[in-house]
Amino acid sequence: MMRTLRLLNGAHDLGQGRVFWSGLALLAVAFLAYPVVASSFTATNVAYYLLNIPMALGLSLLWGYGGVLSFGQVAFYGIAGYSYGIVAGNLQEFAWGTVAAAITALLAAGLSAAAFGYFVFYARVAAWIVPILTLVLALLLATFLGLTAGYQWRVGDVQLGGYNGMTGIPALQIGGVTFQDYAFFYLVVLVVAACYIALRVWVNAHRGQVLMAIREDVLRTELLGYDVRLEQLRAFVIASVLAGVSGVLYVQWGNYITPSAIGLQQAALPVIWVAVGGRDSLLAVAIATFLLNQLTYVLSSSGNQSALVIVGGLLVAVMMFAPEGIIVGVGRARWLRALKVRRWSAHPGHGE
Amino acid sequence: MASDVAKPVLCAEALSKRFGGVVASDRIDFSLRRGEMRCVIGPNGAGKSTFFGLLCGILRPDAGRVFLKGRDVTHLPAFRRVRMGLGLTFQTNRTFHALTVAENLETARRASARDAADDAHFRAAYAAFDLAGSARLLARELPHHQLQWLEICMALRRGPDVLLLDEPTAGMSPGETMFTADVLKMLSRDGLALIVVEHDVAFVRKVAETVTVLHQGAVFAEGPVEAVTQREDVRQIYLGRVREKAG
Amino acid sequence: MLPELTSILYQFGTNAAFLLLSALGLIVILGMMNIINLAHGEFMMLGAYAASFVVHRGMPFPLAVIMAFFATALFGIVLERLVIRRFYGRELGALVTTWGISLILAQGALLLFGPYMPPIPIPGGAVSVGVFSFSVYWLILIGISVVLVAGLALVYRATRFGLQARATMQNPIIARSLGIRTGQIYMLTFGLGAGLAGLSGALLAPTTSIAPYMGQQFVAPAFITVVVGGGANVIAGAVGSSAFLSLIETPVSLTLGTFYGTMALLVMALMVIRVLPAGISSLGARLRPIVAR
Numbered sequence A: 001m002m003r004t005l006r007l008l009n010g011a012h013d014l015g016q017g018r019v020f021w022s023g024l025a026l027l028a029v030a031f032l033a034y035p036v037v038a039s040s041f042t043a044t045n046v047a048y049y050l051l052n053i054p055m056a057l058g059l060s061l062l063w064g065y066g067g068v069l070s071f072g073q074v075a076f077y078g079i080a081g082y083s084y085g086i087v088a089g090n091l092q093e094f095a096w097g098t099v100a101a102a103i104t105a106l107l108a109a110g111l112s113a114a115a116f117g118y119f120v121f122y123a124r125v126a127a128w129i130v131p132i133l134t135l136v137l138a139l140l141l142a143t144f145l146g147l148t149a150g151y152q153w154r155v156g157d158v159q160l161g162g163y164n165g166m167t168g169i170p171a172l173q174i175g176g177v178t179f180q181d182y183a184f185f186y187l188v189v190l191v192v193a194a195c196y197i198a199l200r201v202w203v204n205a206h207r208g209q210v211l212m213a214i215r216e217d218v219l220r221t222e223l224l225g226y227d228v229r230l231e232q233l234r235a236f237v238i239a240s241v242l243a244g245v246s247g248v249l250y251v252q253w254g255n256y257i258t259p260s261a262i263g264l265q266q267a268a269l270p271v272i273w274v275a276v277g278g279r280d281s282l283l284a285v286a287i288a289t290f291l292l293n294q295l296t297y298v299l300s301s302s303g304n305q306s307a308l309v310i311v312g313g314l315l316v317a318v319m320m321f322a323p324e325g326i327i328v329g330v331g332r333a334r335w336l337r338a339l340k341v342r343r344w345s346a347h348p349g350h351g352e
Numbered sequence B: 001m002a003s004d005v006a007k008p009v010l011c012a013e014a015l016s017k018r019f020g021g022v023v024a025s026d027r028i029d030f031s032l033r034r035g036e037m038r039c040v041i042g043p044n045g046a047g048k049s050t051f052f053g054l055l056c057g058i059l060r061p062d063a064g065r066v067f068l069k070g071r072d073v074t075h076l077p078a079f080r081r082v083r084m085g086l087g088l089t090f091q092t093n094r095t096f097h098a099l100t101v102a103e104n105l106e107t108a109r110r111a112s113a114r115d116a117a118d119d120a121h122f123r124a125a126y127a128a129f130d131l132a133g134s135a136r137l138l139a140r141e142l143p144h145h146q147l148q149w150l151e152i153c154m155a156l157r158r159g160p161d162v163l164l165l166d167e168p169t170a171g172m173s174p175g176e177t178m179f180t181a182d183v184l185k186m187l188s189r190d191g192l193a194l195i196v197v198e199h200d201v202a203f204v205r206k207v208a209e210t211v212t213v214l215h216q217g218a219v220f221a222e223g224p225v226e227a228v229t230q231r232e233d234v235r236q237i238y239l240g241r242v243r244e245k246a247g
Numbered sequence C: 001m002l003p004e005l006t007s008i009l010y011q012f013g014t015n016a017a018f019l020l021l022s023a024l025g026l027i028v029i030l031g032m033m034n035i036i037n038l039a040h041g042e043f044m045m046l047g048a049y050a051a052s053f054v055v056h057r058g059m060p061f062p063l064a065v066i067m068a069f070f071a072t073a074l075f076g077i078v079l080e081r082l083v084i085r086r087f088y089g090r091e092l093g094a095l096v097t098t099w100g101i102s103l104i105l106a107q108g109a110l111l112l113f114g115p116y117m118p119p120i121p122i123p124g125g126a127v128s129v130g131v132f133s134f135s136v137y138w139l140i141l142i143g144i145s146v147v148l149v150a151g152l153a154l155v156y157r158a159t160r161f162g163l164q165a166r167a168t169m170q171n172p173i174i175a176r177s178l179g180i181r182t183g184q185i186y187m188l189t190f191g192l193g194a195g196l197a198g199l200s201g202a203l204l205a206p207t208t209s210i211a212p213y214m215g216q217q218f219v220a221p222a223f224i225t226v227v228v229g230g231g232a233n234v235i236a237g238a239v240g241s242s243a244f245l246s247l248i249e250t251p252v253s254l255t256l257g258t259f260y261g262t263m264a265l266l267v268m269a270l271m272v273i274r275v276l277p278a279g280i281s282s283l284g285a286r287l288r289p290i291v292a293r
């Protein structure tokens, strides 16, 4: 227990110590109390801004901590979303049908990522090939789902629906609770918090350290006795299951999913959230994901078509002028100064 | 036990490797006993690093075989050889500069540390090199010789039986070099087998009983330190090297 | 028998030409600068837009294609100066940044020019052999892609720019110390790659609808051709890979449909990298080390 807490407080994310965690706890309480003042409509919207955070955190793990870039996390988001819809739609009469659907969805995301990742990572390809192939995967999946219009494309009682997508997806139900409205909001808040905590422990634990070691120097890490391929594959599967978590939450939100949720434009968004926040900080990525989802939602729901131009421009600007990420840049600026003073005084003469 | 000492712990048979037109390893036969301390010398480009790469598995040989503790590992990837008991440091320091000393060593630790007994070499070296005081520093904040020591400690972290060191004392002062030699000798006395690539003849004289001279990828000479370093032809290759360096 | 054979050859030829044309600009930039330009599809879109714009103001199509080359090349050069040059040596950074650029270009085109550009009618008619008829334009495209590849190889073999480019590719530091202005070489290479993308976009424009997101259709074929070809000898790699891939794609497309043809491309790419992580072009360079020091 103490060990886990120490790992949670570890150095490989922004924010340590009592003040930070008190602040974060306060934030969590504020979120949990939010439904008291918000209508169920606004609470559901806020849940929508939050529900992509697991996917973004997964990409942060993969890219920021592991140095492996994927452009196709939405593929696993889609696989999970569609799988949930198929299973939940067919098991509607059963009490635990939707829970089984959620589990199946995450398994589907994880297994497809493992199969695809096996070919990519065990081939030890150059770094640029992974994002390209994952992007093509997402693109082809979206194209395929677009072709599934018509009565013949059905699984049991559920139609895949082609470009119009799958509709009427039943909401998750555990015991007597149906996760809609406020309950959905709480579900999202809790899942996001759980994902953050679990990942933060993970990156500070031994496996996370090995992942960062691979990012720094593949060959050195292999010569410390690690199977680099396996470690990368593991991170990819974790990231993809997290994308699946977001996918399952997403279909709860609107009770539908269309191929465009997996398309090329959607595929770019996780990369943008992660890059803008700062890819090697889970906290920064979570914050950026929340804010940018809000931004694009507000822009596009007001009929403004420039949302993509704006986030695209933001991405280019960040990559050019703040490659470590905006939120990380702001966060580190302050943290670092305190750290540096200590380090210099601890070891004069060898600072850099 | 006595027969165990005589058995080779690491062994190469007719190991060959070409890079395009360059023959970097030319049918190298090599054998290292348990607990032996061997120096490999040879002028620049002689193929020493390539030989190490073939032994540890980051390079694939065109021909020949590698045996580790009696097992044919020619087709095993590097990480498997490391898990079987091989450690290596690179010619250029490759510690993780952005991590602290403690984290570097933590990364090098096996995930499930079952038996603490086999990291005795590590603990001895860690204490001798006195790195504990720098544990919380970032690796890049260490002076060069400590970085080299850190990499040696990382390679020892899993408790290997054989340690390959590619020019471990490059860039060290004479004092640091001799101190490093003492520590390596101590490890060797405790039963660790070592192969050290080294240019510094004083160092070689101090630590090794046997040296292997590589030249143009092939084993040029092998034998007791004194005899080999006295040989005229060995001096010739080295003189060639010195002249190259000067010119 | 002869008509069937011709028809099959024609199918292979068009598929290979399509792959090659889709990938051409990409491979020039990859081979030289180790940068994958994710805005490649949008560069092709720009070429198509430029061609459509001038064709409908009376310029003959062949001239429009050449104009498209220069327009996108110029655009590429400006982009290289402003943005891309900051990313040399940071291949993942370049990948992400060019993706941002691609979003801006596609959505920007939508905002500026609306959802469609006037289409370009397909030039040439059809010739028939037996019961089969073949589009003359596609036959020309096959010819053009052969000429383009040969021309590119010639540029790199026989011109001063090509020599300096190859020197820079081998070792930028030594090249610089020999007085080659490597910055300029990179700029021109990026311009050439962009121009070729625009040229291909213009050439393929008559065969498709000209729309802001038309670039997406080239993403899968272009990138897979490059992945399968590899980065060692990009021109030879791309020729080999487009020939090889069309060999797989053609029968699958013919029997199951184009989607499955594209799917087969992805599956082939996964298979090929499993055997040859550095692509087909590494076959010739098998003697090189697997891992550098």
Ligand SMILES: Nc1ncnc2c1ncn2[C@@H]1O[C@H](COP(=O)(O)OP(=O)(O)OP(=O)(O)O)[C@@H](O)[C@H]1O
Residues within 6 Å of the ligand: B019, B022, B023, B024, B042, B043, B044, B045, B046, B047, B048, B049, B050, B051, B091, C289, C291, C292, C293
């Ligand atoms: N990855 C590589 N690609 C091509 N040639 C290589 C490669 N590695 C080594 N060589 C060549 O193989 C030969 C042996 O090189 P190697 O690095 O093994 O020599 P070395 O004895 O370690 O030299 P040094 O004392 O300079 O470290 C040299 O001619 C070198 O140029």
Ligand SMILES: [Mg+2]
Residues within 6 Å of the ligand: B048, B049, B050, B091, B166
């Ligand atoms: Mg060497």
